[in-house]
Amino acid sequence: MxxxxxxxxxxxxxxxxxxxxxxxxxxxxxxxxxxxxxxxxxxxxxxxxxxxxxxxxxxxxxxxxxxxxxxxxxxxxxxxxxxxxxxxxxxxxxxxxxxxPLDVHPEFGNNRQLASLLGIQNISAVSGVKPVGVVVHGNFEEEIEGSALQVKLQKLLGRDVLIEGPVSKPISKLAWCTGGGQGFIEQAVELGVDAFITGEVSEQTVHTAREMGITFFAAGHHATxxxxxxxxxxxxxxxxxxxxxxxxxxxxx
Missing domain, CATH: 3.40.1390.30 (NIF3 (NGG1p interacting factor 3)-like)
Structure with a gap:
């Protein structure tokens, strides 16, 4: 055909x-x-x-x-x-x-597909961030420790994953933005989530995660x-x- x-x-x-x-x-x-x-x-x-x-x-x-x-x-x-x-x-x-357009699509988008891979539920877009859906948040059915989520990400994505902030903190609510979304970490903090996942990390992102008490994961731009x-x-x-x-x-x- x-x-x-x-x-x-x-x-x-x-x-x-x-x-x-x-x-x-x-x-x-x-x-x-x-x-x-x-x-x-x-x-x-x-x-x-x-x-x-x-x-x-x-x-x-x-x-x-x-x-x-x-x-x-x-x-x-x-x-x-x-x-x-x-x-x-x-x-x-x-x-x-x-x-x-592919990052934010509600079915085939990168954010939606990463959520499906990780088993994240109750997905919704972070308000005030354009385009709608570029940063999203949701929750796990059961809490998972930061270090355990790091291992899960590494297994699913097939690459090393950087973790910063409180590594043993239980994670229930989280936000994520695939690719180069590290600049949205403060919006994630404002949501009151336990963790933020993105692809890349910048020097200042590490300090933000440590000082604001959010578990941060840089899982790879390409991989996510x-x-x-x-x-x-x-x-x-x-x-x-x-x-x-x-x-x-x-x-x-």
Whole structure:
């Protein structure tokens, strides 16, 4: 089976509410390729390694969370950017990228998928943070100590997880933001939650966690954002009866 580029673009843009969400990059089709799509590859970041893997898989479309053309970057098409674009264009591969729209989606979003992985319940968005759903909170059915949650995260995500703050404190209520969400730790504290999970850590985040008594986990930007694009691809494959392959390019960050 196959789908046209326009059909896929319209479906994804509509479902992910692209027109409603302001972002730091264009969401949707970023590089035009073949009009007929018979194989799709999904992945976290449109690195050269993932582009090469999509070529090897004979994909007509690549769907990622981190694409190209970020606000503030050089507009010159040279070096690394030239090589990536040249590979996509010469192999007629469409590149679709969904950043914040994929973070916040209530079913396929990164935050929702991490919650499902951890068994978090009663999920709701933190009010006042835009776009709605970029930071969320919920609770575990049973309390878990911080050090035990660290072990659980490491097992599920397959990577080392940094823990700071009170490591043995029982955790029931928590907030989370996949990727680079460490700057939201104070909003998490204001909610009165026991813990905050995100992908990255900054120097000041450690002091905030220690001084404000919240257990903080940095579980990896890449690791916490594998699951949104993977679940989105699985949905597309079922919806349109098109083969979809998730390819995970290792990234320790």
């Amino acid at each position: 196959s789908i046209t580029r326009l059909e896929l673009q319209n479906y994804l843009d509509g479902m992910l509410r692209v027109s409603e969400i302001s972002d730091y990059c264009p969401n949707g089709l970023q590089v035009e390729g073949a009009s007929k799509i018979e194989k799709i590859v999904t992945g976290v970041t449109a690195s050269q390694a993932l582009v090469d893997a999509a070529i090897e898989a004979k994909a007509d479309a690549l769907i990622v969370h981190h694409g190209y053309f970020w606000k503030g970057e050089s507009q010159v098409i040279a070096g690394m950017k030239k090589r990536r674009l040249q590979a996509l264009l010469s192999n007629d591969i469409n590149l679709f990228a969904y950043h914040l 954002e594998r699951y949104g694009v993977k679940s989105l691809g699985e949905h597309i494959g079922q919806q349109f009866d098109v083969p979809v392959e998730f390819i995970d390019i290792d990234n320790p960050a």
